[in-house]
Amino acid sequence: MILNDEQLRQKAHELALTHDPYISSWPSKGLWRDLNQDVKSLRGFLQMLQDSSVSCSQPAEEWLLDNADFIEEQVLVVKQQLNRAFVNTLEPG
Numbered sequence: 001m002i003l004n005d006e007q008l009r010q011k012a013h014e015l016a017l018t019h020d021p022y023i024s025s026w027p028s029k030g031l032w033r034d035l036n037q038d039v040k041s042l043r044g045f046l047q048m049l050q051d052s053s054v055s056c057s058q059p060a061e062e063w064l065l066d067n068a069d070f071i072e073e074q075v076l077v078v079k080q081q082l083n084r085a086f087v088n089t090l091e092p093g
Contacts, residue, residue: 035075035078035079039075042071045064046064046065046068049061049064049065050065
């Protein structure tokens with residue numbers, strides 16, 4: 001579902017009202033696990049798009065195919081630059 005500008009503003013407002021900036025704990029292991037799972041899901045979706053005999057139905061799908069290598073590079077940069085010690089400092093006290 002693609003949201004229009006007003007729907008995006010409303011959703012952002014709802015999230016801002018319910019967001020708790022003082023989450024008790026989010027271990028760095030969870031951060032890396034979530035990142036790895038997201039990358040795995042993205043790779044699976046990319047593979048499905050590449051294997052599909054049907055052309056992309058959304059401009060975003062074509063953009064994703066065109067920029068997949070760049071996204072992979074950025075994941076590597078994040079993993080290299082954010083070492084575990086630094087990520088641990090991001091966790092709330």
